Amino acid sequence: MNRLFGGPVLATIFKLAVASIAVGIVLAILGIKPIDLWRDFLSTIANIWSMGFEAIDWSLQYLVLGAIVVVPIFIVVRLWSVMTERGKKD
Numbered sequence: 001m002n003r004l005f006g007g008p009v010l011a012t013i014f015k016l017a018v019a020s021i022a023v024g025i026v027l028a029i030l031g032i033k034p035i036d037l038w039r040d041f042l043s044t045i046a047n048i049w050s051m052g053f054e055a056i057d058w059s060l061q062y063l064v065l066g067a068i069v070v071v072p073i074f075i076v077v078r079l080w081s082v083m084t085e086r087g088k089k090d
Contacts, residue, residue, distance in 0.1 A: 006012060027037075
C-alpha cells in the first residue's frame with residue numbers, strides 16, 4: 001500500500017488534504033466555483049471529441065479525392081509492368 005501512495009498512507013492523505021485546501025482557497029479568491037470547473041472540463045472534452053470527428057471527416061474527404069486520381073494510375077502502372085514483363089519472357 002505504501003508503494004501506491006508513495007509513502008505512509010495517513011501522511012499522504014494528510015498532504016493531499018492540505019494541498020486541496022490550499023488550492024481551494026486560491027480558487028475561491030479567484031472566484032472559481034467547482035461546478036464551473038467541472039462544466040468547463042466537460043465542455044472541453046466535448047469540443048475535443050467534436051474536433052476529432054471533424055478531423056476524421058476532413059481527412060476522409062481528401063483521401064477519397066486523392067484516391068480518385070492515385071488508384072487508377074496505380075492500376076495502369078501495375079498492368080503496364082505485368083504486360084512488359086510478359087513480353088520480356090516470350
